[in-house]
Amino acid sequence: MHLNHPANVAVIGRGYVGLGTAGLLAHIGHTVTGIDIDEEKIAMLRQGHVPIHEPGLDDLLASQVERLTWTTDYSAVRDADVIFICVGTPPGLDGTPDLQYVVSAAASIARHLNSHSQIIVNKSTVPIGTGDYVQRLLEDHTPSFDPSRHFVVSNPEFLREGTALGDSLYPDRIVLGGQPQALDLMTQLYAPLIDQSFTAPTVAPRPEWFTRPAVVKTSLQSAEMIKYAANAFLALKISFANEISGLCERVGADIEEVAAGIGMDQRIGQRFLQAGLGWGGSCFGKDTQGLISAGREHQYDMPILQAAIDVNYRQRRVVIDKLLRHLKTVKGKRVSILGMAFKPNTDDLRDAPTHDLIVQLNRLGASVTAHDPIAMNRAAREWSHLSYTPAATVEEAFERADAIILATEWDEYINLDWNTLLATTRRPLVIDARNIIRRPINAQVEQVGRDAPRGERRRADVERS
Ligand SMILES: NC(=O)C1=CN([C@@H]2O[C@H](COP(=O)(O)OP(=O)(O)OC[C@H]3O[C@@H](n4cnc5c(N)ncnc54)[C@H](O)[C@@H]3O)[C@@H](O)[C@H]2O)C=CC1
Numbered sequence: 167m168h169l170n171h172p173a174n175v176a177v178i179g180r181g182y183v184g185l186g187t188a189g190l191l192a193h194i195g196h197t198v199t200g201i202d203i204d205e206e207k208i209a210m211l212r213q214g215h216v217p218i219h220e221p222g223l224d225d226l227l228a229s230q231v232e233r234l235t236w237t238t239d240y241s242a243v244r245d246a247d248v249i250f251i252c253v254g255t256p257p258g259l260d261g262t263p264d265l266q267y268v269v270s271a272a273a274s275i276a277r278h279l280n281s282h283s284q285i286i287v288n289k290s291t292v293p294i295g296t297g298d299y300v301q302r303l304l305e306d307h308t309p310s311f312d313p314s315r316h317f318v319v320s321n322p323e324f325l326r327e328g329t330a331l332g333d334s335l336y337p338d339r340i341v342l343g344g345q346p347q348a349l350d351l352m353t354q355l356y357a358p359l360i361d362q363s364f365t366a367p368t369v370a371p372r373p374e375w376f377t378r379p380a381v382v383k384t385s386l387q388s389a390e391m392i393k394y395a396a397n398a399f400l401a402l403k404i405s406f407a408n409e410i411s412g413l414c415e416r417v418g419a420d421i422e423e424v425a426a427g428i429g430m431d432q433r434i435g436q437r438f439l440q441a442g443l444g445w446g447g448s449c450f451g452k453d454t455q456g457l458i459s460a461g462r463e464h465q466y467d468m469p470i471l472q473a474a475i476d477v478n479y480r481q482r483r484v485v486i487d488k489l490l491r492h493l494k495t496v497k498g499k500r501v502s503i504l505g506m507a508f509k510p511n512t513d514d515l516r517d518a519p520t521h522d523l524i525v526q527l528n529r530l531g532a533s534v535t536a537h538d539p540i541a542m543n544r545a546a547r548e549w550s551h552l553s554y555t556p557a558a559t560v561e562e563a564f565e566r567a568d569a570i571i572l573a574t575e576w577d578e579y580i581n582l583d584w585n586t587l588l589a590t591t592r593r594p595l596v597i598d599a600r601n602i603i604r605r606p607i608n609a610q611v612e613q614v615g616r617d618a619p620r621g622e623r624r625r626a627d628v629e630r631s
C-alpha cells in the first residue's frame with residue numbers, strides 16, 4: 167500500500183504531545199490539521215499564540231503556518247490519511263487512567279471516517295488493550311468501516327517537556343504497534359524522520375552525535391506496554407538514586423560521587439540518577455500508578471513500582487524535615503521557594519513537588535513565598551487553593567526570608583549571585599533540593615544525599631578523572 171506524500175494528517179489534541187506532533191509532521195513536509203475541543207486554545211493558535219511554554223515550539227509552528235491549520239471541527243478527519251489521537255489520559259481516583267477523552271475523540275473520529283484507506287494512530291499513553299478497544303469502537307460506529315482499509319496503530323510518544331522539539335526530531339527510537347501493512351504506511355509517513363532527510367530547524371539543531379532513530383515494530387499490545395515500561399523504569403531509576411541518597415547522608419558518602427561512579431558502568435548509564443526532590447509532572451506518577459492498576463486487574467502485584475512511588479513522595483517530606491532540623495519550627499517564619507514548575511523549561515504544574523511543599527508548609531504555619539521564571543501566572547490559576555505569596559522577582563523572594571528552598575533547577579537560579587541575595591535574608595539558610603549549588607556560599611546549605619558543597623570535589627571532576 168502507498169501513502170501520499172505529503173500526507174494529510176489530523177492531530178487530535180493541542181497539548182504538549184499534540185502540538186509537538188503537529189509541529190514535527192509539518193516540519194517534515196506533511197499537511198496538518200490540529201483539532202481540539204477547547205475553542206479558546208484553538209483561537210489562540212489561529213492568532214499565532216502557543217498556549218503552552220515549550221522552548222522553540224512557537225518558532226517552529228510559526229515557520230510552518232502554511233502547512234498547519236487549527237480547528238474545533240472534526241470534519242477535517244474526512245480528508246486525513248492519518249489521524250493521531252493525542253488527548254489527555256489523566257489518572258482516575260484509583261490510579262486507573264481515565265479514558266474518557268480517548269473514547270470521545272475516537273467516537274468523533276468514527277463519525278467522519280471515509281471509505282478510503284485511513285490510519286488511526288494512538289499517541290496518548292493508554293492501558294494495554296486500548297488499541298483493540300478503539301478498533302472495536304470504530305467498527306461499531308463507522309458504517310463504512312473496513313478492517314482492510316481502516317487501521318489502528320499504537321505509536322507511543324517519548325518526548326520530555328522542556329526539550330520536546332529535540333526529543334521529537336531526534337528520537338532514540340520510533341515505536342510502532344499494529345498490523346504489518348499499517349506499519350509500512352507509518353514508516354512511509356515518518357520516512358524523512360527515519361532517514362533524517364529534513365533540514366534541522368535553527369531552534370532545534372541536530373546533535374552532532376545523532377545519526378537516525380531505530381524503528382521498533384511490534385504488536386499493538388507490546389507498543390502500549392513499551393510506553394508504560396519505559397516511564398516506569400525511568401521513574402524507578404530516579405527513586406533508586408533517591409533511596410541510596412538517604413543512606414549516603416547517614417554513612418558520610420556523597421550521592422553525586424556515587425551516581426557518577428555507578429553511572430559510568432554502561433549497563434547502568436549516567437542519566438536519570440539525579441537525586442533530589444524526586445519526580446513530578448504529568449506522567450511518571452500517572453504511569454507508574456497506571457501499571458500497578460493494570461496489574462491489580464490481573465491479580466498481579468507490582469511491588470517494585472509501589473516502592474518507587476513511595477520513595478518518590480517520601481522525598482517531598484525529607485526536604486521539609488531538613489528545614490525543620492535547622493529552624494525547629496517554621497510557624498510564622500517566611501519560607502521562600504524557588505521554582506514551581508515540576509522541572510525547568512516548562513510551565514507545567516501537574517504533580518509538581520512544590521505544590522506538596524506548600525501544602526506541608528501551610529499546615530506547619532509558615533508564611534510561604536514562591537517564585538518561578540515562567541509558571542507564576544499558571545500557578546495563580548491552578549493553585550488558588552494554596553496559601554502563598556507570589557514573588558514578582560527572585561530578589562523579592564530572598565528579602566527577609568528565614569529559609570530558601572530551591573525546588574526547580576532553572577538556569578536562572580543556578581546562575582544567581584547567591585551571596586548578594588543572601589545578604590538580604592533574615593537568616594542565610596538554603597535547602598538545595600536539586601543539588602545545584604557547587605561552591606560554598608555564605609549560608610548554611612542542606613543538600614540531598616551529601617554534605618554541604620565543599621567546592622573541591624564535584625560530579626564533573628569525577629566524570630573527567
Ligand atoms: N506531556 C508529555 O510530556 C507527554 C505526554 N504523553 C501522553 O500523551 C497524552 C497527552 O498528554 P498531554 O499532551 O500532556 O495532554 P494535555 O492535557 O496537555 O492536552 C490534551 C489536549 O486534548 C484535548 N482534548 C480532550 N478531549 C478531546 C477531544 N475529545 N477532542 C479533541 N481534543 C480533546 C484537550 O482540550 C487538551 O488540549 C497523555 O496520554 C500523556 O500521558 C506522552 C509523552 C509525553
Ligand SMILES: O=C(O)[C@H]1O[C@H](OP(=O)(O)OP(=O)(O)OC[C@H]2O[C@@H](n3ccc(=O)[nH]c3=O)[C@H](O)[C@@H]2O)[C@H](O)[C@@H](O)[C@@H]1O
Nearest residue numbers: 323324325326327404438439440444445446447449508509
Ligand atoms: O510520558 C511522558 O510524559 C514523558 O515523561 C518523562 O518526561 P517529563 O516528565 O516531561 O520530564 P523528565 O525529564 O523525565 O522529568 C520528570 C521528573 O523527574 C525528575 N528527575 C529527572 C531526572 C533525574 O535524574 N532526577 C529527577 O528527579 C525531574 O525533575 C522531573 O520532575 C519521560 O522522560 C519522557 O520520556 C516521557 O515521554
